[in-house]
Amino acid sequence: MKNILREIRMSKEMSQQALAQNTGVSRQSIHAIEKGKYVPSTELALKICRELDKKVEDIFSLD
């Protein structure tokens, strides 16, 4: 699975730390998701999308 989380987050001018705090995870987790090293659970993916005001398919997509 690939994602454009970094691009979307940057466009919203939100830091990794802020996104991590608002979604209740660590900054390392956001970093790992952005690097494609970790695929988040459905719950976390939905939280991230809600925070960035996007649909899941806008950020995450299959390879």
Add this chain to the structure above:
Amino acid sequence: MLSFGLILGILVIFFEFEFPWMEWKMIGFGDEILLNSKEENTPKFLIRDNFTNELVALLVLIGSVFIAFSKEKVEDEFFQQLRFDAIIWALKIQSLLLLLAILFLYNVVFLQFMMVALVSFFIFYIGRYHFLLFRLKKQAS
């Protein structure tokens, strides 16, 4: 606790170190000949043994469990995934070493290895988990 246990463990296993004041009778079961504890009029469930090696095992085991199960500041699903990966890795290494030990180690050396193997899984797991964590934090910073 873990460090002290490991250092004491090395002294016990390789240099047969014992605290003289730790020799006492206690409820336990074991081979009297191996334990060198045959005494007249002693009930079978009482054994006399030096408990330095038991102290080492307890220190290392409890210390390892404390470190292995201590939580991160924000313990989220990603860290649980890291822990799982580290456990799988430790299990593979432990199995490989056990296989090699069964094939190539005999007698007292095998027993010494098995004593280490009692806690080596935790050591491998802790080492691998903190290595993964260190690598991640280095990349993230």
